[in-house]
Amino acid sequence: MNTILLDPVKDADAYKKAVSLLRAGEVVGMPTETVYGLAANALNGAAVKKIFVAKGRPQDNPLIVHIADQKQLYTLVQSVPESAKKLAAIFWPGPLTMILPKASCIPDVVSAGLDTVGIRLPSHPVARRLIWEAGIPLAAPSANTSGRPSTTTSKHVLEDLGGKIPAVLEGGPCIVGVESTVISLSGAKPRLLRPGGISLEQLEEVLGEVEVDRALCEKIGDDVRVSAPGMKYRHYAPKAPVTVVCGDPERTAAYITRHAGMDAGVICFSECAFQFAMHERRVIGAAGDVQTQARRIFDALRSFDGTSVREIWAQCPNDRGLGLAVANRLKKAAGFHVINIV
Ligand code: AMP
Ligand code: MG
Numbered sequence: 001m002n003t004i005l006l007d008p009v010k011d012a013d014a015y016k017k018a019v020s021l022l023r024a025g026e027v028v029g030m031p032t033e034t035v036y037g038l039a040a041n042a043l044n045g046a047a048v049k050k051i052f053v054a055k056g057r058p059q060d061n062p063l064i065v066h067i068a069d070q071k072q073l074y075t076l077v078q079s080v081p082e083s084a085k086k087l088a089a090i091f092w093p094g095p096l097t098m099i100l101p102k103a104s105c106i107p108d109v110v111s112a113g114l115d116t117v118g119i120r121l122p123s124h125p126v127a128r129r130l131i132w133e134a135g136i137p138l139a140a141p142s143a144n145t146s147g148r149p150s151t152t153t154s155k156h157v158l159e160d161l162g163g164k165i166p167a168v169l170e171g172g173p174c175i176v177g178v179e180s181t182v183i184s185l186s187g188a189k190p191r192l193l194r195p196g197g198i199s200l201e202q203l204e205e206v207l208g209e210v211e212v213d214r215a216l217c218e219k220i221g222d223d224v225r226v227s228a229p230g231m232k233y234r235h236y237a238p239k240a241p242v243t244v245v246c247g248d249p250e251r252t253a254a255y256i257t258r259h260a261g262m263d264a265g266v267i268c269f270s271e272c273a274f275q276f277a278m279h280e281r282r283v284i285g286a287a288g289d290v291q292t293q294a295r296r297i298f299d300a301l302r303s304f305d306g307t308s309v310r311e312i313w314a315q316c317p318n319d320r321g322l323g324l325a326v327a328n329r330l331k332k333a334a335g336f337h338v339i340n341i342v
Contacts, residue, residue, distance in 0.1 A: 003162045005154060007170040008126060018169050019134045027051055029143045029157045030130055031171025032122040034095045034179050034197055035150040035298065036157045037066070037140030038165065039130075042076075045107035048139050052109070054164045057146040062112035063139040064097050064180070065119050068131035073119055076103050076137060084185050086206055093123035095176050095197025099184040110139050116186045126171035142179060143168075149236045149301040149333065152177050156302060177295035178325045183210070184227060192216070193227055195324040197294075216328055219336040235332040238301045240265065240309050242334035246316040246327070247341030249287040255341055256313045265309035267300050267330075269293075272315065280309050287315075290322040297326055301333055 006014040018028045022039065025047040030039045038054060040047040042065045052059060065076060070088055074080060077100040084098050102117035111117050122128060131138050142150040145160040152174040161168075181196035183203060191211040192200055203210050213227055214220075245252040253272035260266060265280040269287040282300035285292030304312055314330050316338075317323035331338055 001163055001166060003158060003165055004167045005170055006167050014169060015129060015133050018130055018167060021166055022134045027054055027165050029161065029165060029168030030127050030140065031124055031169060031174065032127045033124040033174060034176045035152050035174055036143040036154065038143040038161065039138040039140040042110055042137040042139035043105055045109045048107060048109045051139065051141060054161055055141065055146045057141060060112045062114055062118065063110050063141050065110065065117055066127065066131055066138045066140055067119060067121050068128050070121060072137060076106060076117060076119055077101060078103055081185055083190060083207055090206055091198050092121040093128065095180040096120065097180045097182045099182065099186055099193065101186055118182060120180050124171060126169060130169060147235065147237055149238060149298040150179060152298050175295065177297065178329055191227065195328050199321045200324060201321060236301060236329050237333050238304050238312060240304055240312050242312045242314060242337065244314050244316045244330045244334045244338045245341060246338060249315060251341045252315045260313050261311060263308060263310040265304045265307065265312045267312065267314035269315050280304065280307055290317050290326055293317055293326050294322050297329055
């Protein structure tokens with residue numbers, strides 16, 4: 001299959017072409033503010049199955065349903081609690097996914113057999129226009145081969161899925177760079193299932209205390225039942241093994257310089273970059289600038305594939321704000337191989 005890149009800046013019919021593919025039950029790569037998604041009609045189970053095939057995604061990992069307008073939420077879930085109304089009013093459109101009891105129109109393949117569904121209203125104008133013109137909610141996971149780092153440019157999408165999907169809609173590099181925050185509102189207490197573009201602190205300002213799922217911070221054994229099935233899989237991983245080093249930036253840099261071999265790649269903060277002049281290094285931003293780190297982290301992880309790097313070392317931001325999401329992606333990429341410098 002030849003994958004076409006549809007660029008709305010150059011082609012006045014780009015949306016029309018993407019919409020007719022989606023309406024015909026095909027999958028299309030779409031930009032969002034978080035990462036690129038691989039979209040299909042969320043109400044068509046056969047179309048959604050093609051997402052799982054193209055990505056090689058395990059069947060028990062549910063998808064997020066993307067909408068263009070807050071009103072669509074009410075047609076996709078059984079009821080909308082006050083907490084969800086408050087969050088939607090403040091953070092939508094934006095990088096927040098809410099898990100709620102699903103309505104019967106959601107096919108089982110979307111929710112992976114769960115009785116809940118994740119819904120998000122993205123802020124990326126290209127995504128919103130696509131969903132709006134399609135006139136249907138779009139189920140979309142990240143547009144990468146399952147297990148690999150997520151895609152934050154159309155070029156990344158073509159690297160992973162070129163030849164396997166009919167089209168990708170161009171929308172420039174993603175400005176948030178890490179996936180949406182996933183919060184479950186279907187239990188007694190709100191529960192953070194995945195840290196992302198909206199921080200835990202921002203959620204707690206609106207909801208009070210939010211429980212944090214333990215799978216965010218530690219490796220979960222195969223025998224443990226997790227709240228979000230995506231939590232148990234190896235994720236975001238480049239080919240070379242990753243070691244994450246947490247702690248004060250000067251001390252983590254010193255640790256990495258002592259332990260990294262000559263064939264190591266290093267993901268580091270700008271302040272420490274000079275220390276890794278001998279290594280393939282990827283500078284993800286200043287130690288305190290988690291926004292920039294979030295934007296660069298997946299490109300940095302992906303960029304070592306195809307180099308001679310045999311091991312990767314990464315400096316890790318602390319858990320404040322967006323740092324929790326960046327640290328979570330790094331730790332998962334490392335299979336929770338983490339060194340804490342205290
Ligand atoms: P991705 O598509 O790569 O952004 O992954 C979607 C994430 O949302 C995965 O971690 C899923 O496990 C999670 N997710 C989607 N729907 C649900 C749901 N109904 N319950 C719990 N987690 C969900
Ligand atoms: Mg993903």
